[in-house]
Amino acid sequence: MSLITCKKCKKIVDSSAESCPYCGEKNPGGVQGDLSAQQGVSRYAGIGLIILVVLLIILFLWSQNNDLSNETNPDQPSGSNAADVSPAPSSCQDSECPAGTKAVSYATQQEPFYLCKSSELSEYANFVLGVMVKQARYAEVAPLISGKTGEPAVEGDDKLLLDKYRAKAGVSSFEEAMSKCYKGRRDMKLVVLYSPEDSSSIYVAAEDDQENKLWLPKARLFRR
Numbered sequence: 001m002s003l004i005t006c007k008k009c010k011k012i013v014d015s016s017a018e019s020c021p022y023c024g025e026k027n028p029g030g031v032q033g034d035l036s037a038q039q040g041v042s043r044y045a046g047i048g049l050i051i052l053v054v055l056l057i058i059l060f061l062w063s064q065n066n067d068l069s070n071e072t073n074p075d076q077p078s079g080s081n082a083a084d085v086s087p088a089p090s091s092c093q094d095s096e097c098p099a100g101t102k103a104v105s106y107a108t109q110q111e112p113f114y115l116c117k118s119s120e121l122s123e124y125a126n127f128v129l130g131v132m133v134k135q136a137r138y139a140e141v142a143p144l145i146s147g148k149t150g151e152p153a154v155e156g157d158d159k160l161l162l163d164k165y166r167a168k169a170g171v172s173s174f175e176e177a178m179s180k181c182y183k184g185r186r187d188m189k190l191v192v193l194y195s196p197e198d199s200s201s202i203y204v205a206a207e208d209d210q211e212n213k214l215w216l217p218k219a220r221l222f223r224r
Helices: 032-072 119-138 156-170 174-178
Strands: 003-006 013-015 102-105 114-116 181-183 190-193 201-206 209-218 221-223
Touching: 013 102, 013 156, 114 119, 119 174, 119 181, 119 209
Parallel strands: none
Antiparallel strands: 003 013, 102 190, 102 221, 114 181, 114 209, 190 201, 201 209
C-alpha cells in the first residue's frame, strides 16, 4: 500500500482509493496516482525480466557444461565406464569368419544385397546392384539401362569389372543372374560354411535349415 496527497484537499489518502474520503474528489491522486500505478507495474515487470535473464544464463551455462562433458569422450555414454561399453560387431569383410561362425545378415533400403547359388553369381549380381544404388543416389538423371544385358550403363573401370564378373558368372544378362539369386533381408540368422580369402562373397547356411546354402557379400554379414 502507498500513500498520496489528495489534489483537492491536500490530505493524505490511500493511493488505491477511487475517491477522497475527506472531500469526495474522484481520482484524488490525479497524475501522481497514475504514476504510482505505472511505477508498480514497471517494478513487477523489471523483477520478472531479471528472473528471466537469470534463468537464461543458468540454462546457457548448463548446456555449455553438458557439451564439454560430451566432447571429452563423445563415444562413452554419460555416467558409464569405458569398460562397460560393448564393442561394435564386425562384418565378415573386416574380420575373419571361419566355418562354424554364427552370423546375422544386414540390409537397408540404401544397402540391399542378393543371395546367390555361387560365389561368381554373388559377386556379379551384387556389383551390378551396387552400381545401380550408387547411380540412383548420386546421378542427376535416371541411369541408362542396357537393353541387351539389363545392366546400368557405365564406363572405364566399372565397365571392365562388369564384363569380368558377368563372364565369370557364366551369364549373359543381369536378368539371367536374378533367376539364380534371391533378395537378401536383414537379421537372417546364418552359419558360415566357407569364407574364401580371394572372394568378396561368403558361403552360408540358414541356422534352422542347413540344407539351404547360398553365397552373399561378406560386407553384409556380421558376427553374432
